[in-house]
Amino acid sequence: MPSRVQKCGSAGPPEALPDLCEAQTTGLTTRNEPYCCSDGLKDCLWPRVDVGAESRIHNFGAGPAVLPLEVVTEVAESLPNMNGSGFGLMEVSHRSPAFQEVIDSAMGRMRGILSIPDDYEVLFLQGGASTQFYMTALNLLSNGGAADFLVTGIWAKKALAEANRIGDGRAAWDDSSNGFKSVPGDGEYSVRDDAEYLHYTSNNTLFGTQFKHLPDSNGKPRVVDASSDICGAHLDVSKHELIYAGAQKNLGPSGVTVVILSPWAASRGKEGLPTMLDYQTHISKGSMFNTPNTYGIFVLDRVLSWVERNGGLEGAIQRNQKKSGLIYDMLDGSDFWKPHAGVGSRSMMNVTWRLADESLEDVFLAEAADNGMGGLKGHRSVGGIRASLYNGCPVESVEALASFMAEFESRHG
């Protein structure tokens, strides 16, 4: 593990520095070279960067998740001066033409990558999927109305609980007694005739399950929490009325929530909703009723640009299939490993497993860390190991993990 950032003194603000020092404070370090003031190392103004991109670990965390280094670098370069505007990336008004260009670009890319129909709305909000659990029901569900949920994990359960503050939410299917190992096939549940919509979670981050098909909704509108596989798996937007997703897995940093609404969903709003919880507020102002997470939207645009440059949605899906295949092949290769999810429900985004000898799991995690791999500890509800393989996770990280698994098994198997 590399040594930590070193702080070298605490000089005054930049304007108080001698010229020689100022000239050196305007750039960004490359590596291992401290910025020095005229009178030597001990008066360095800036933290010395002796750990940088070259010391990044293979990051399998479930989110906020790894991003392409290419994007990270681009963002770092934009921080002091966004797109040559003279305003720093974090320091530009959301009312400026420079930022309007950014949010327009991000929305355009989102529409392009996901083939979002022209009459759908795209919003960039705050508060995460957890806020959408309530907000979707508040806007879409009649007071006391029925809504059905496919409960494939804890997130769906939470969405159902919030909907029950508005109406009559019901689990059309609930796999909790089976450890949430699978998603339902179409014949395994039924949607009520009076349901106003069917809600499902396209990918379950905790349990490593994922829908591979468009769930039957008995002709009712579909609402989907796509937080952990948006832009990384197939999604027919036109077959959904509302899609929401926290950005921090496939799209960017935490603090941005993407919401996509069909004309039907956009028209459902009731009178008198709290301003910030009313989709119409944000639709009418292009997601800038109040100050949005400007930085997060910039990063999201850069991530989407990266997706475009690398084969678009199909390219992302192919990479995610390849990556998850590498790990599932390992898991299926011997009884040393015990994959959690049922074969037909296996997620490309989050691969979850136990070791047959559970006492080896902590050893596995510790040795993985020693080998520069992090974020592998399974969620407490499953235990064991979880490898999250979102869009930003490079194939080489997954290859390194697969090699390590083979080597670990050969020693402990």
Next chain:
Amino acid sequence: MPSRVQKCGSAGPPEALPDLCEAQTTGLTTRNEPYCCSDGLKDCLWPRVDVGAESRIHNFGAGPAVLPLEVVTEVAESLPNMNGSGFGLMEVSHRSPAFQEVIDSAMGRMRGILSIPDDYEVLFLQGGASTQFYMTALNLLSNGGAADFLVTGIWAKKALAEANRIGDGRAAWDDSSNGFKSVPGDGEYSVRDDAEYLHYTSNNTLFGTQFKHLPDSNGKPRVVDASSDICGAHLDVSKHELIYAGAQKNLGPSGVTVVILSPWAASRGKEGLPTMLDYQTHISKGSMFNTPNTYGIFVLDRVLSWVERNGGLEGAIQRNQKKSGLIYDMLDGSDFWKPHAGVGSRSMMNVTWRLADESLEDVFLAEAADNGMGGLKGHRSVGGIRASLYNGCPVESVEALASFMAEFESRHG
């Protein structure tokens, strides 16, 4: 104006690059030196940074606002690898010890700088002050209960409107007919005996007014929207029951909202509130019930560290007094300028004015831009000019503006 970032081709993901190129893609550029792949400039992978920190303008925007360049640089350096953890700053789990350290640090600094009593809670939420307009009332105000508001501008008016969804909000004072030129003195309004609290806005960003005193509340709890002067002006936390502030003016980027609650405020929550709108949800989980804006909290911690290193709250106040004094002195020097705010209500954070000859205002803005000064256009509700001088705005920017004003007046006066 510098030229824009140049994109040089769109090569594949890093793992596909030749070794020579990979070695060059791990760092951050300093200036004007493109990263080149082995086969020449036209195959550069990374955007060429030919505009950077040295081309930053003097940024007087009202928010998201200018940050200390020192902080911007530190953040950029942390992006690929946060505090030597091996995880990028945007890519670290909120459940990790590495991030727990960051949020603990930010909360500790917040407590220290503002002398927050130990039994108060500090939260880092999302959604901005606009979400707090509703959330404060939802949590604090009895259904149908009375709350009084000092309406010193549009933000207070919006807060009042949201409170009226819960109870009986009333403007104890409203200066809209006078163009919001001042804040009230204690004798100019009365708070109802049955009011459950008094709400005020400590600084009005649009109109450039600011409370210089703790408003009388008839013994009722005080709730304050301190978005635009928190940590930049005096604030006796112990005399308030709830304080909220969007971060994007004095504290960091947009997308983080600081909420400070007294034991009384923390205990007011009702049963059955929507989970994400219930302060108890966030108190009980240390602001990590769901994924917070991890990046924004990191930046906030770095900004607060910068405040500490530069004299703490008192240092910030002194600089803000000095900066605003430079501009108010100019405005008071001749009839060429027409300051908006009443003398006793003048804000240190946002200075607002018109030109006696309003037809010169566009000329002023255009010439200011030509001289490397941006964000000076007044809000449409006041018109004219607004210079926002938050903590991150360096004295040298304000000196440059004052010099430009003197020179402009000498040519056009």
